[in-house]
Amino acid sequence: MTTPASTPTLRPAQGDASDLAARFPGVVSPDTRPGFSGFTIPADKLVEVATIIRDELGYDLLSSVTGVDYLPENKMEVVYHAYKTTGGPALVFKVQVPRDNPVVASMTPIWKGAEFQEREAWDLLGIKFTGHPDLRRILMWEGFEGHPLRKDWKEAFYEEDAKPFKSRWPDGKHVLAEARNPFSDNLRFPSGFDPEKMTFADPEEALYRSLKKYTFEDADGIQADHIIVNLGPQHPSTHGVFRSAVILDGETVVSLKPVMGYLHRNHDKIGERNTFLQIIPYTDRLDYFCSMTNNHGYVLAVEKLMGIQVAERAEYIRVIMDEITRIQNHLIFFGMLLNDLGAMYTPALYAFEERELILDIFEAAAGSRMMCNYYRFGGVVRDVPAEALQKLRDLVFDRLPGKIDEMERLLTENDVLVSRLKGVGYLSAEDAINTSMTGPMLRASGVPYDIRRADPYSIYDRFDFKVACRPDGDLYARYMVRVDEVRESIKILQQALKQIPEGPTMSVKPQYQVRVPAGEAYGRIESPKGELGYYVISNGKPNPWRYHIRASSFINLTALEMMCKGEKIADFVAILGAIDIVLGELDR
Amino acid sequence: MENKESLNLPGYEIPDELKNVVSVTALDRLYNWGRRSSVWPLMFGLACCAIEMIAAQASRYDLARFGMEVMRPTPRQADLMIVAGTVTKKMLPAIVRLWNQMPEPKYVLAMGACASSGGPFKEGYNVVAGIDKFLPVDIYVPGCPPTPQALLNGLILLQKKIDQESIRKVRWYRKGPDSVEIPVPILGPDLIDPRRIPDIKAKAAELASTPAPATQS
Numbered sequence: 001m002t003t004p005a006s007t008p009t010l011r012p013a014q015g016d017a018s019d020l021a022a023r024f025p026g027v028v029s030p031d032t033r034p035g036f037s038g039f040t041i042p043a044d045k046l047v048e049v050a051t052i053i054r055d056e057l058g059y060d061l062l063s064s065v066t067g068v069d070y071l072p073e074n075k076m077e078v079v080y081h082a083y084k085t086t087g088g089p090a091l092v093f094k095v096q097v098p099r100d101n102p103v104v105a106s107m108t109p110i111w112k113g114a115e116f117q118e119r120e121a122w123d124l125l126g127i128k129f130t131g132h133p134d135l136r137r138i139l140m141w142e143g144f145e146g147h148p149l150r151k152d153w154k155e156a157f158y159e160e161d162a163k164p165f166k167s168r169w170p171d172g173k174h175v176l177a178e179a180r181n182p183f184s185d186n187l188r189f190p191s192g193f194d195p196e197k198m199t200f201a202d203p204e205e206a207l208y209r210s211l212k213k214y215t216f217e218d219a220d221g222i223q224a225d226h227i228i229v230n231l232g233p234q235h236p237s238t239h240g241v242f243r244s245a246v247i248l249d250g251e252t253v254v255s256l257k258p259v260m261g262y263l264h265r266n267h268d269k270i271g272e273r274n275t276f277l278q279i280i281p282y283t284d285r286l287d288y289f290c291s292m293t294n295n296h297g298y299v300l301a302v303e304k305l306m307g308i309q310v311a312e313r314a315e316y317i318r319v320i321m322d323e324i325t326r327i328q329n330h331l332i333f334f335g336m337l338l339n340d341l342g343a344m345y346t347p348a349l350y351a352f353e354e355r356e357l358i359l360d361i362f363e364a365a366a367g368s369r370m371m372c373n374y375y376r377f378g379g380v381v382r383d384v385p386a387e388a389l390q391k392l393r394d395l396v397f398d399r400l401p402g403k404i405d406e407m408e409r410l411l412t413e414n415d416v417l418v419s420r421l422k423g424v425g426y427l428s429a430e431d432a433i434n435t436s437m438t439g440p441m442l443r444a445s446g447v448p449y450d451i452r453r454a455d456p457y458s459i460y461d462r463f464d465f466k467v468a469c470r471p472d473g474d475l476y477a478r479y480m481v482r483v484d485e486v487r488e489s490i491k492i493l494q495q496a497l498k499q500i501p502e503g504p505t506m507s508v509k510p511q512y513q514v515r516v517p518a519g520e521a522y523g524r525i526e527s528p529k530g531e532l533g534y535y536v537i538s539n540g541k542p543n544p545w546r547y548h549i550r551a552s553s554f555i556n557l558t559a560l561e562m563m564c565k566g567e568k569i570a571d572f573v574a575i576l577g578a579i580d581i582v583l584g585e586l587d588r
Numbered sequence: 589m590e591n592k593e594s595l596n597l598p599g600y601e602i603p604d605e606l607k608n609v610v611s612v613t614a615l616d617r618l619y620n621w622g623r624r625s626s627v628w629p630l631m632f633g634l635a636c637c638a639i640e641m642i643a644a645q646a647s648r649y650d651l652a653r654f655g656m657e658v659m660r661p662t663p664r665q666a667d668l669m670i671v672a673g674t675v676t677k678k679m680l681p682a683i684v685r686l687w688n689q690m691p692e693p694k695y696v697l698a699m700g701a702c703a704s705s706g707g708p709f710k711e712g713y714n715v716v717a718g719i720d721k722f723l724p725v726d727i728y729v730p731g732c733p734p735t736p737q738a739l740l741n742g743l744i745l746l747q748k749k750i751d752q753e754s755i756r757k758v759r760w761y762r763k764g765p766d767s768v769e770i771p772v773p774i775l776g777p778d779l780i781d782p783r784r785i786p787d788i789k790a791k792a793a794e795l796a797s798t799p800a801p802a803t804q805s
């Protein structure tokens with residue numbers, strides 16, 4: 001990897017987006033397609049313009065990088081969303097390349113946070129990024145046939161381009177997917193494929209090659225190997241099916257690569273087949289602790305496209321549900337982090353006790369404990385029952401403040417916890433911004449960036465709350481930021497519950513088939529784990545043309561190697577735990 | 589139906605004062621009673637369902653009532669694999685390996701729609717449409733995700749299944765290999781089940797000879 005000439009620093013915003021076209025006349029042009037915004041940059045000028053965007057315009061946080069396949073125009077587009085950590089709206093810039101040879105310069109020398117997202121665009125769309133330090137597949141395995149998100153790539157159980165499928169509705173003559181496939185299963189082989197003569201590179205080989213060279217010569221001139229340890233995908237402390245290949249020197253981490261995709265459930269591809277409304281229940285299953293906030297990000301994006309307002313009462317219900325979700329997520333975080341530190345299950349039991357009470361409220365409001373499927377375009381699907389609202393009041397005003405005190409008494413000053421967390425896994429503010437960290441991870445490195453404040457959505461501008469921020473950049477700061485956030489969430493909830501007005505919960509008539517005008521929208525919220533963004537492109541049809549999820553669990557892992565280098569292997573588990581990943585969102 | 593939860597065989601009167609110390613029972617019943625009360629699950633979660641599995645373990649639902657709270661992180665000590673979540677092609681080789689490493693007697697519980705059939709993600713290109721295509725599933729628990737109560741019901745069903753076994757008939761006490769290993773799938777251009785290699789080869793050759801192939805690269 002080439003290091004950029006100037007290291008990124010925290011610098012004040014010096015210009016705004018409108019300067020960009022004026023600065024590069026004839027090079028950078030505004031995107032004039034109806035419903036689209038931002039700037040189009042020629043592929044050969046991308047690095048030059050992007051450096052200006054970061055260093056002179058002050059857009060230091062590259063939030064989202066994604067590709068779009070425009071099959072009819074025979075083009076591939078890479079879309080970048082950059083933000084200022086001091087707040088404000090996005091600067092969107094795009095690069096268009098021919099579809100048969102999509103090559104784009106990598107952004108990793110400028111924003112390291114692009115690393116995984118570019119690998120994903122390569123994996124799923126086949127866009128090559130020149131200058132990328134490690135361009136391998138990330139979600140699928142090395143050797144997989146084709147790039148699945150290309151519009152002309154059809155999955156094995158392909159039926160039609162868009163739902164509802166004619167076999168289900170209105171005629172209803174459904175044939176099992178297995179019966180339609182030549183291999184009678186979810187399989188798709190090139191014609192004439194012979195498994196016996198198959199030659200392919202071992203997928204693991206590419207991974208191990210990407211790790212730092214692991215043979216070295218010790219002081220006596222003896223060749224020695226470092227040890228490769230694979231943690232996961234089945235490991236009690238990886239929070240699911242996450243895997244890391246770690247190179248150890250004794251007990252010290254020398255090099256590390258996260259391996260993902262063990263729960264890649266193809267949200268993007270299925271989303272393109274679904275109608276806009278059908279996607280909402282799928283968003284529940286992204287970050288399965290926080291289905292409410294997942295819903296929120298997605299409906300925000302589609303509401304932007306549709307240009308509709310949200311009913312007043314529904315806005316309050318949304319804020320209430322988002323914040324109570326944040327509380328239960330952080331409580332579970334404390335439990336799971338302590339599990340990782342060896343305090344097996346006791347703090348988690350405390351956390352689950354409160355979580356059950358919160359899930360009761362979700363169940364009363366949405367009908368399901370975990371997969372709430374509660375938000376709709378223009379509001380929420382139904383009102384919260386009065387008893388549930390009362391339960392919520394009891395919880396927020398009487399029970400939770402005491403419970404978080406209790407949790408803190410148990411943990412915050414605890415000698416074992418302090419000695420395991422203080423000074424471990426350090427990440428500087430510059431690195432955190434450069435690696436596109438968001439959420440508590442970024443705020444624990446001393447950057448007070450919270451989307452609820454920096455770029456307010458919904459009605460967060462009406463509430464009085466502090467942005468939790470700790471300057472230390474270590475694990476203890478990450479723990480404390482979450483403690484502070486729970487307290488702030490309780491504050492928001494108390495205000496919202498006092499102010500919540502009566503009224504309808506939908507601003508528009510509920511519809512199964514919403515009409516979404518052509519265009520693009522990026523809806524992002526401050527989810528408990530960081531910035532959760534949805535990039536949705538509509539072409540006026542009942543199904544989105546592109547549905548991309550910018551998942552904070554995924555992108556927050558960019559800095560994992562940086563934080564773990566030189567730490568002990570036991571601390572790796574704690575560092576991973578403190579990022580607070582959830583696999584459904586990580587692998588999508 | 590007779591209650592098999594108690595160790596005592598019906599029809600034998602035991603004086604009240606001896607009830608806590610004396611039991612008249614059959615060998616099968618003793619054997620099953622011991623096993624049904626200590627089914628140790630593998631600490632193994634794939635997706636959303638795993639969270640409900642943890643919730644079932646926590647205080648409100650309390651799996652310990654069934655002797656099942658001891659989650660083992662290693663397959664060598666586990667009796668039950670709760671496949672809790674979506675099985676992906678990338679993960680499948682690891683799951684089959686875990687299953688092969690579990691000693692007999694072992695059971696599989698498919699928790700939720702995904703593990704049972706692929707569920708809402710069935711059409712996904714990286715999703716295996718049900719773990720039963722590879723592992724012998726004993727109990728299916730429907731739901732997305734199943735509530736902890738549903739999981740408990742599934743586990744009670746598993747106990748009932750254990751109650752039906754007889755020490756003279758179970759395969760792990762008979763001659764021959766006590767456990768059947770399932771060949772680990774291979775990740776090629778797509779997932780390859782080694783048991784189906786000739787079949788895949790024939791089908792792919794058939795596709796090559798037909799003018800309009802259903803798959804394309």
